[in-house]
Amino acid sequence: EDQVTQSPEALRLQEGESSSLNCSYTVSGLRGLFWYRQDPGKGPEFLFTLYSAGEEKEKERLKATLTKKESFLHITAPKPEDSATYLCAVQLPSGSARQLTFGSGTQLTVLP
């Protein structure tokens, strides 16, 4: 079963049009939730790590938040260079496990 679900699959925004991407997870006792940005043909680029419900992290136009069941990536006044696929990943609580389980991503297109 899917443990990490991202929505929407794709999102088109006009430059300056703020929006949010969602990542919901079904595991309990989450060790950590990670947001990455992936450009076509490239590796995931680290954005944020969140560990506990209520935590928020911010970087430029991006802000990530975490609740007990989901995380949001808020994009304020996006620019065309923010166009990319945004990946959410969770680190499960089992033993010493450090593997990341990824969602399918949200493909964001910001139009000028």
Place this chain on the structure above:
Amino acid sequence: EPEVTQTPSHQVTQMGQEVILRCVPISNHLYFYWYRQILGQKVEFLVSFYNNEISEKSEIFDDQFSVERPDGSNFTLKIRSTKLEDSAMYFCASSAGADTQYFGPGTRLTVL
């Protein structure tokens, strides 16, 4: 800023051939990982490596796969007898501890 590097960027091989993908993790990191991403699909965990041994592996990481840290800087993934379904982007990642993993740019493996 330190980064993970991978070589080659693109590898083309014939089915049944052996390939070795190479990675240089960030220098002070202790945990190393391989992930793969089949075109249009999620990023999937293959294996993690710590203290010169495999700490976790997924169902994908069968006897055809092996990893090695041959010296103090390189981390390799070997596929002994490639199959068509091994065609994918392979990403190396490293982390200092049990948290944020930093990914390399990937090696695109094409099996003909």
